[in-house]
Amino acid sequence: MTTLCPACWRVVPHDARRCSHCGADITILHERDFRDKLMAALTHPIADTVIRAALALAARRDPEASRAIETAMRRFPNEPHVLAGLLSALIVVADDDARRIALDALGHRSFIVRRAAAPVLEHIGRPASETECARREL
Numbered sequence: 001m002t003t004l005c006p007a008c009w010r011v012v013p014h015d016a017r018r019c020s021h022c023g024a025d026i027t028i029l030h031e032r033d034f035r036d037k038l039m040a041a042l043t044h045p046i047a048d049t050v051i052r053a054a055l056a057l058a059a060r061r062d063p064e065a066s067r068a069i070e071t072a073m074r075r076f077p078n079e080p081h082v083l084a085g086l087l088s089a090l091i092v093v094a095d096d097d098a099r100r101i102a103l104d105a106l107g108h109r110s111f112i113v114r115r116a117a118a119p120v121l122e123h124i125g126r127p128a129s130e131t132e133c134a135r136r137e138l
Contacts, residue, residue, distance in 0.1 A: 066097035
């Protein structure tokens with residue numbers, strides 16, 4: 001039986017106390033609180049896991065959610081469906097950072113990303129002005 005190291009996400013034996021790849025003390029990492037585990041999951045190599053972690057972090061109304069989601073978005077600049085999933089988490093956060101991130105997404109080359117940014121701005125209640133939209137498309 002194997003498991004994943006919660007620090008580097010590589011496969012390690014289920015009974016390992018230390019990761020053979022990164023040296024992390026796996027027993028301590030499992031004891032982290034849920035928020036820290038969600039933040040770490042934003043670095044997971046599987047995009048679906050990253051999106052689920054972002055949604056859970058947003059649902060907890062974590063004050064760092066927007067910035068953490070923005071950092072995760074930088075890992076997937078050429079994957080519009082992943083970016084759209086991460087943007088959907090910002091609807092729940094609905095803070096000034098979420099608005100800024102959604103406004104930046106309006107300038108993305110993918111229609112999928114631009115379309116995913118619109119509901120974030122509508123939900124926050126401050127849709128982008130035409131000037132803001134035009135400026136980001138340059």
